[in-house]
Amino acid sequence: MEPLDIDLEEGELELPSEPMHLNLGPSHPAMHGTVRIVLELSGESISKADVQIGYLHRGFEKMCERGTWTQVFPYVDRLNYVSPMLNNVGYALAVEKLCGLVVPDRCQWYRMALGELARMSDHLTCTGAMAMELGAFTPFLWAIKAREMIWDILEEETGARLTHSFGRIGGMAKPPTPAFKELVRGTVPRVLQLMNECEKMLLKNRIFLDRLENVGIISGKDAIALGWTGPCLRASGVDYDVRKAHPYLKYDEVDFDVPLGKKGDTLDRFLVRVEELQQCGRILSQICDRMPDDGPVNCDDPRYVLPEKQDVYTTIEATIQHFKLVMEGAKIPKGEVYSYTEGGNGELGFYLVSDGSGTPYRVRIRPPCFQITNGLSRLITGRMLSDIIPIFGSINMIGGECDH
Amino acid sequence: MSEAALSRLKERFGAAILETSSFLGDDTAVVDAARWKEIALFLRDDSKLSFDMPIDLCGVDYPERLPRMEVVLHVYSTSLRHRLRMKARVGDDEMNGAEIDSLVPVWSGVEWLERETYDMSGVTFRGHPDLRRILMYPEFEGHPLRKDYAANRTQPLIPYRTEEEAGVPLEKLAPFGPDEGMSFGRRPHLPHSEN
Amino acid sequence: MGEVTRTVTIDGSEQGFATTKFDALLSWARKYSLFQYPFVTACCGMEFMSTVSPRFDIARFGAEAPRFSPRQSDVLWVVGTISQRQAPVLRRIYEQMMDPKWVIAFGTCASCGGFYDNYTTVPGLDKIIPCDVYIPGCPPRPEAILDGLMLLQDKIASGDRRPGVVKPRQDPADPKNDLVTLRTSASGRDE
Ligand code: SF4
Numbered sequence: 139m140e141p142l143d144i145d146l147e148e149g150e151l152e153l154p155s156e157p158m159h160l161n162l163g164p165s166h167p168a169m170h171g172t173v174r175i176v177l178e179l180s181g182e183s184i185s186k187a188d189v190q191i192g193y194l195h196r197g198f199e200k201m202c203e204r205g206t207w208t209q210v211f212p213y214v215d216r217l218n219y220v221s222p223m224l225n226n227v228g229y230a231l232a233v234e235k236l237c238g239l240v241v242p243d244r245c246q247w248y249r250m251a252l253g254e255l256a257r258m259s260d261h262l263t264c265t266g267a268m269a270m271e272l273g274a275f276t277p278f279l280w281a282i283k284a285r286e287m288i289w290d291i292l293e294e295e296t297g298a299r300l301t302h303s304f305g306r307i308g309g310m311a312k313p314p315t316p317a318f319k320e321l322v323r324g325t326v327p328r329v330l331q332l333m334n335e336c337e338k339m340l341l342k343n344r345i346f347l348d349r350l351e352n353v354g355i356i357s358g359k360d361a362i363a364l365g366w367t368g369p370c371l372r373a374s375g376v377d378y379d380v381r382k383a384h385p386y387l388k389y390d391e392v393d394f395d396v397p398l399g400k401k402g403d404t405l406d407r408f409l410v411r412v413e414e415l416q417q418c419g420r421i422l423s424q425i426c427d428r429m430p431d432d433g434p435v436n437c438d439d440p441r442y443v444l445p446e447k448q449d450v451y452t453t454i455e456a457t458i459q460h461f462k463l464v465m466e467g468a469k470i471p472k473g474e475v476y477s478y479t480e481g482g483n484g485e486l487g488f489y490l491v492s493d494g495s496g497t498p499y500r501v502r503i504r505p506p507c508f509q510i511t512n513g514l515s516r517l518i519t520g521r522m523l524s525d526i527i528p529i530f531g532s533i534n535m536i537g538g539e540c541d542h
Numbered sequence: 543m544s545e546a547a548l549s550r551l552k553e554r555f556g557a558a559i560l561e562t563s564s565f566l567g568d569d570t571a572v573v574d575a576a577r578w579k580e581i582a583l584f585l586r587d588d589s590k591l592s593f594d595m596p597i598d599l600c601g602v603d604y605p606e607r608l609p610r611m612e613v614v615l616h617v618y619s620t621s622l623r624h625r626l627r628m629k630a631r632v633g634d635d636e637m638n639g640a641e642i643d644s645l646v647p648v649w650s651g652v653e654w655l656e657r658e659t660y661d662m663s664g665v666t667f668r669g670h671p672d673l674r675r676i677l678m679y680p681e682f683e684g685h686p687l688r689k690d691y692a693a694n695r696t697q698p699l700i701p702y703r704t705e706e707e708a709g710v711p712l713e714k715l716a717p718f719g720p721d722e723g724m725s726f727g728r729r730p731h732l733p734h735s736e737n
Numbered sequence: 738m739g740e741v742t743r744t745v746t747i748d749g750s751e752q753g754f755a756t757t758k759f760d761a762l763l764s765w766a767r768k769y770s771l772f773q774y775p776f777v778t779a780c781c782g783m784e785f786m787s788t789v790s791p792r793f794d795i796a797r798f799g800a801e802a803p804r805f806s807p808r809q810s811d812v813l814w815v816v817g818t819i820s821q822r823q824a825p826v827l828r829r830i831y832e833q834m835m836d837p838k839w840v841i842a843f844g845t846c847a848s849c850g851g852f853y854d855n856y857t858t859v860p861g862l863d864k865i866i867p868c869d870v871y872i873p874g875c876p877p878r879p880e881a882i883l884d885g886l887m888l889l890q891d892k893i894a895s896g897d898r899r900p901g902v903v904k905p906r907q908d909p910a911d912p913k914n915d916l917v918t919l920r921t922s923a924s925g926r927d928e
Contacts, residue, residue: 164826165776166805172778172823192677193823194778197855199662200686200693212852219780235566263783282790289787300783300876362620365596365651378620476568476598476616476627489614491602504598504616512654538779541677678857679822686856693855700825702864710900712863 157185162526164193172537173511175518175526182523187515191508194537202501206467207233208307210501215301217503218539220263221482223256223292226305231386232477232488233307236470239437241309246387247429248314251322252295252304253387254418254425258329259288260482260534261369261411261418265333268408268531269340272349277336284332291321307468308443309436319426330419337412350405354517354529357402364516365509368484370533373410374402380480392424407532442468467496483507483534505539545569547591547626554588555581568627575613575630579643585617585626586648593617593626596645599655601663603689609633611640613665617649637664637688644670662687760896767811767837768890769799774810776830779817781844784876793879798886807833812889815868818846819859831866839889840868843882845875863900871902881905 163174172194178186198217202210214229215222227249234241241249266281289299295315296302304311340346356366358374371378379396381389397413399406436443440459449456472494478487484506491500510533517529548562548569558581561572573581585593597616604610609631618625633640644667645652656667657676664685667673675682679699684691705712746753777785788795795801804810807830819827831840842862845851848871850860862868869892872885885903892901 164823165830190676192675192679193820193826194818195677195820195822195857196779196818196853197686197693197857200691200855201853204693216780219783238566263786267786279790282786283792286787286790286792299787299878300780360650362595363650365649365655367595376620383623473565474568474570475566476625478597485597487598487616489598489600489616500602502598502600502602502614508654508658509596509651512651691856696821696856698824698859699821700828700865702859703866708863708867710863712861 187518189515194541198542202498206496212303216538218536221256221260223252224481227253228479228486230305235477236475239308242434244430244433245435250387251425254421255288258418259285261415264534271527271531280332280336284329287325313435326419326422349528353404353525355403364513367506369410373399373406392421394421404528404532507535507540511535570627572629575632575642578630582645582648593619596649596651601659601665605689641666643668764894768893771800771812772802772804772810773812775814777816781816781876785816788879788882811838813840814843815847815862816843820857824859824865828865842868842871
């Protein structure tokens, strides 16, 4: 009898397949509404990927050239809309660098505190959304619950839940409320506890781990050449955090660690974010201990800072000053400057060109996730279709920022 | 921060470095556009500079100057922790000849930045692997970040509905009327076209 | 359950029946089983997330099930800025939805373009597709969102397709500072 196992070439067994084109997004739930990925698939693995952004281009830079320097604040809020306060602080610092202003100590601590709260909300949203996209809905609900607590503080301070527009050139719109420290001290441990529970639930879950581990690996060197910054870069083991490397505000006076990943895979990016949350908590508790309870918040510089409301109504000088600042805008000295801070996703830079008038000549933002999204196609090429979701979730692309 | 880097550049390239300045700690070198790529390679490879991370690349339009467009590059060195801003000026007043070498072979991360600069300011990068629009759609005409592009000149991809089709009034007050919400100090060279 | 025209109880039994108009019953059913398609593009999506999550819990209003396929959903939430580039996508999604379908403009950007009055933003989604309820705010607070949903439910119940705007409950301009009632009347049109 003839043997049944005739020698067949491997290749003959495989059905011929044509590359298939698949269009992911721009309105796909995991694409955050604003990215389109055109894929060429062979079977289920991706042979080519074209990441297209720009679906949320809102002309930020053009709009900035139309108002005064202060009128840019609402626009920067809506760049990285998960952590608006960090953008506010970053932009305020950039303009102050150009004017040579240094805000009083109390304001520096205050900005740091609000910034760290915003960073927490950023990381919570990112980790929560990522878990949700992988099917774990409970951690998402917990993360949002924790985020609500943080937003409660921010609302108490600024009056707005999300888009605060709270920064000002040379200070903040309002001094901290009396209950601020108490609120932070009370809330942050609860947030961290919720996060611990999320972490436990996710990191003991085989499915979750399997989908993250060894997926989307990028080496530190590649990440640097791509211009990656922030948690994504640190997950690849590169120790670069603007807060440590070039301390601004009071970051050189507080004690915190910069968590680093080893492999640079999706799990590392997730873990770095989770660990950074704990570090934020540490920073916040130190801020609460050290922030002075009284003292000025705004600089005393009539060229840039609005006068007290009470004076505006009672003295003519203050009225004129107020009128000039609001109608013509603060005159920022001529020159150009690049200022950078650590945003939620990495180095958030502002390159400002001033021609000495009350209107910016050019405001250029360096959004961290623009560069990170640039590397996306490299990460997903060669992987399976289902890996896109965790990888994309872990780089935390924020449309408003990425598309300007 | 890195004035040493500036002097090293001047030493090496001499006349190709047109201007240098250090304003508020930002070191800037304006270089000859023809040697853009060569200088970038040097920035990356020289052991005293080793600028390994591209931070940002953008165009700044100065319509009253010649050459008109400034291409501004920011780089950072993760090992030496210093920064540099490098600029080149290109293009005449009609933006003809606004071309410069692509830096993708030097830092892979500038790929999208160059696409964006091309899209927004209209600078062409020679040797870029895939120079397409990135933020705007392919049908878009013009380059919105040039000063002569009116901020509200829209180019809709699909026609808007008319009121007859909708059956309800669609007219709303524009959030920014000609003199509403904007400062009086608004610069006149930003035309707000009538439509 | 719509307008009950007659109720009958059978003598000596706890059972009985009620009659109503079929249309009314249908819209009652529709009103409490909204399947939503969140077309989330921008910052407003953050507030949308909050509204879906435990504290505000949109599920109380029978609208918790998001369907990410336009063919299975009947409310389109347009959440965030619509850029010119996104406009064809939005219209296509709207066209794919089955009748009956409703559209909610979530946030100022979706309603009128917001403060992005420039070359890239569509000044309101009603330039592209019809809209039923506008929720102003940048971003609107979750309470306003729930008001918007309730307004839409009222409209569904009364079969009114004219657009409506969510007003603040507390109208600061009103000298009496009375509560502004949601327009629950059948006319649905605010004066
Ligand atoms: S209305 Fe405001 S919060 Fe909502 S998408 Fe527009 S800018 Fe963002």
